[in-house]
Structures are given as C-alpha cells and as structure tokens.
Amino acid sequence: MRATIALALAAALAAATSASGQDLLLRGGPIHTGEAQVEALAVKDGKVAFAGRLDAARRAAPGAREIDLKGAAAYPGFVDAHAHLSGIGFREMTLNLEGATSIEDLVARLKAWDEAHPGREALSGRGWIETHWPERRFPTRADLDRAVANRPVVLTRADGHALVANSAMLALAGVTAATAAPEGGQILKDAAGQPTGMLIDNAMALVRAKVPPPDGAARAEAVRRGAGVYAARGWTGLHNMAASREEVATEEALARQGLLPVRVENYMSLAEGGEVLASGPSRDGAGMVGVRGVKLFMDGALGSRGAALLAPYADAEGTGLIVTPPQVIAQALARARTSGAQVAIHAIGDRGNRLVLDAYQQAFAGDPAALKAARWRVEHAQILSPEDLPRFAELGVIASMQPSHAIGDLYFAPARLGPERLKGAYAWESLLHTGAALAGGSDAPVEKGDPLVEFYAAAYRHDLAGRSGPDWRPQEAVSRAQALAMLTSGPAFAAGREAELGALTVGRTADISVFSVDLLSAPFDQIAKAHAVMTIVGGKVVYEAAR
Structure with missing residues (x-):
C-alpha cells in the first residue's frame, strides 16, 4: 500500500x-x-x-x-470541503493505524513500527478506532506498554479528539492520579483512580506539549505528500481546516514552482488566524492557494463522547465537552464580521450545533441578510435537534458534512445517542429538503479521503461491504445528482468560487475529475471498487x- x-x-x-x-x-x-x-x-x-x-x-x-x-x-472537479492537508501527508510518514482490527492488532503494529524505527525519541501514530473491536473498549497505557515500554508513545484516535499514551509518555508529561483535567478535556482513570492513558480533547495537550514537533522540512514534506495523494485520488482541490501560516507558505512556494497539483482554500487555526481576522480573505494570483477565514471548535467528537449533547449520552454519564470558551468564539466572530473573514466552526453534538447557530445569529443581530452573505459554516453538523434543522437554511449557514462519517459512526452512534436523536443524525436529505446549502468532504486523515467513498456514502448510506444497520435511516441518503453537487458545486459555493468552479460550463475553469466508472449510473458495489483515472x-x- x-x-x-x-x-x-x-x-x-x-x-x-x-x-x-x-x-x-x-x-x-x-x-x-x-x-x-x-x-x-x-x-x-x-x-x-x-x-x-x-x-x-x-x-x-x-x-x-x-x-x-x-x-x-x-x-x-471534486473538492474535499473539509480536510487537513499536512495531516494527510503525515499519515503517510508515521504509524498509520487505519484498519486496526483489535487492541492486539494495534499492539502488534506498534511493536513492529518500533522495531523498524529504533531510537529513544517519542513514537507517534494515528488512525485507530475501537468501536468495532472485539475488546469493546479504549486501548490503555498497559496495552501500549506491552509493545513499547522504553520510549514515549502517543497514538491518536482516528477522529483526532482523543489519544492514548503509554506509561513512559505519561511520566514524561507528569500526568498522574493527581493531575486535573483542563477545561474542555478529560483524563480517563481506572477504578483505582490512576490515569488509563486515554486523554480526551483539550487534555491531549498535556502530552503533546512534550512531543518535539516535526522540523520544517518534515512539515513541508507532509504538505507536498498530502497534495500529491489527493491529486492521485481524483480531487482537484480541498478546504484545509485549522491551517498554520507555515502550511500556507509551503503551499504558496509549491504553487510558484508548479509543484502544487491541487487547489487549497485555507481556514486558519484560531491561534494563527490573526491576519485573516484583521484583513479578510486573500488568494494568490494563480488561484491555487487561498486564505478564506478561520476554523474554530465548539465541541469534541461523538466516538470519544466529547460531542456536546442537549441530554446525557445513552451509554455513559455526561453531556460532552465545550472545548472553546464562548467569549473567545464571540470575540472571533465579531472580528470576522468586521473584516469579512469566513468562519467555520466544528460542531458535532446537538448542543454544540445549537450553540454555533445561536452564536452566528447573535453576531449578526439585526442584519440577517449580512449573515447569509457571509456564508459562515458549521463543520460536521452531525447530530441536530429537529428544531434546529431548518435554521441552516433560514440563517444562510452552510452545512459542511462528511458522508463517510455516517457509514462508520452508525455502528456506534445508536448506542451513544439512542433512537430518538438518530432522527437528526447525518441528516443530509432533511437539510437539503429545507433548502440548506451542503458542502461535502471527508475530514481526512480522520477518514481515508477518497472522493468515491464520499459519493458512495452520500448516495447509498451503506458501509463499503454493502451492509446497512437497522438504525441507519436510509431515507437520509441523497440522490446521485445531489451527491455530485455536494462534492463539486457545494464546495465551490462554500469557498465563494461558484462563478468559476463547480461545473464544466463554457468559461469556467477546467478542473476535471475522471473516474473509472460512471457514478451516476454504475451499481454501488462498482463505485466502491472504482478509482481515479485522471485529474x-x-x-x-x-x-x-x-x-
């Protein structure tokens, strides 16, 4: 591979x-x-x-x-409306745990990686997800210690909202039974009160602060690799979420040299988004690299129970996490409204989504037309209260959604949410029915980052083996034409480029994706096995x- x-x-x-x-x-x-x-x-x-x-x-x-x-x-041209470019590249450069089938498989992969990369520096990996494992639990530091005990290890969950660290890493970071979790984070502990090694959302910073960051050459290589992988999968562009200034500079340098094969629209992390919040969007002269606005986080992820819910989880105590203080979000929105920067906020749970919609409405109080013109976005919009569904269209807020999340999450979402809340889960068709604008993406490296998988999931709502669970709400699948729009004209609109991209009509830019089968007529099992032919x-x- x-x-x-x-x-x-x-x-x-x-x-x-x-x-x-x-x-x-x-x-x-x-x-x-x-x-x-x-x-x-x-x-x-x-x-x-x-x-x-x-x-x-x-x-x-x-x-x-x-x-x-x-x-x-x-x-x-297919455009991924939500991805993490350097993360895609780093996935190819570090321990990739996609497809790990069990804790034992994870342990074996970690041990093999350690043996192939000897040394004392910390080991990092990403991509595991435990919801289908036979052990039916998160991995722990004890599991990791069996593979690697003499050097720090940090393995991030696929969603990027949780990690597991081994004992050496916890010791290096000073995480003990007495360590308090930061606001917006959790330190999971065992029956004796000792940390298990699992850190959720903002608590991840406790160990990440002790892992030396990759050097500039490695970061540039990650951007280069990520862009090349995306071109080879048939994407002509992506919306790069939580980007850094260094990433943007690397993209621009590659573009000047003719080495950037796909278009990149950047949404800066809040920590590095001061310039765009002050002066608004910008784009290079060739139209290959743009800075649209900022990416913020309201809550965590459903799989690690960090998504903020209106009522407690069905399978555990608690209602999730708010990871960014409301006043910080309000200040960023005020600055963005003044400068014209576009705002994209991560929200997964029904409470998280409602808070974002409320915040957007309050930021444009008295001027609903201006809110619609701003094209602010909610990233993921996974679990919605039925009463909030029509608010996206009413407010002009774009729902930036990733179809592949549904065909993975729906193995565990019923347990997390219970049957009633599933009515607003991954509700693509219901949102379209209200008139909302949808932009489709993948959230890679959380997911693989394959346009064919995203199309398949949106239009078929089955897993890649053709299975569908009893709670998967097949009526929320969209038509093939709608799935195509979600991945072409939808991202163009979300980035303010609908006049030049998103369709192959005379005068528009010739961004074209070619696949081995006709997505609008081929049997779905053929789409799942298809590939990009030309970009x-x-x-x-x-x-x-x-x-």
Missing part, C-alpha cells in the same frame, strides 16, 4: 511540474458538466471552451490534445493513472 501511494504521489507531482497546459479535448466516455451529459469537452487556455457534440468540440479547439476516456467518466486542474493534467 505504501509503495502504491508513493508511486501515485510521484506521478501526481511529476504531472504538476511537466504539464504544459496545452488545449485538451475529452471524448470517449460520459462527460457530466453538472448541468448535462455531453459527448465531448474542449478546453482552451485552462477554461472550458465547449461542451457538446464531438465534431463541434473539435472545431472549438483545433489542434488540441485528444484524450480518449476509454469509457471512464468525467465530472466537474485535471486549470486545464493541466496533474495525475494520470496507468491504463
């Missing part, structure tokens, strides 16, 4: 560097413009010059490079699979 990703990365970056931007003509497969299906598409000077019959397309772009799709299907950004082929 690592070798395959490395080859795809190299191909994507080589294409981004060498692509001449020549005129193109696509034919030989279904071409979906976002408005119609056409026989051929002509591209001149990086923009769509014609969409329609093949003979007319050839007249519109004489001498163009003709690309025979050989039955593959082309679409407006075109601004008329340049930045990725092309061997065929």
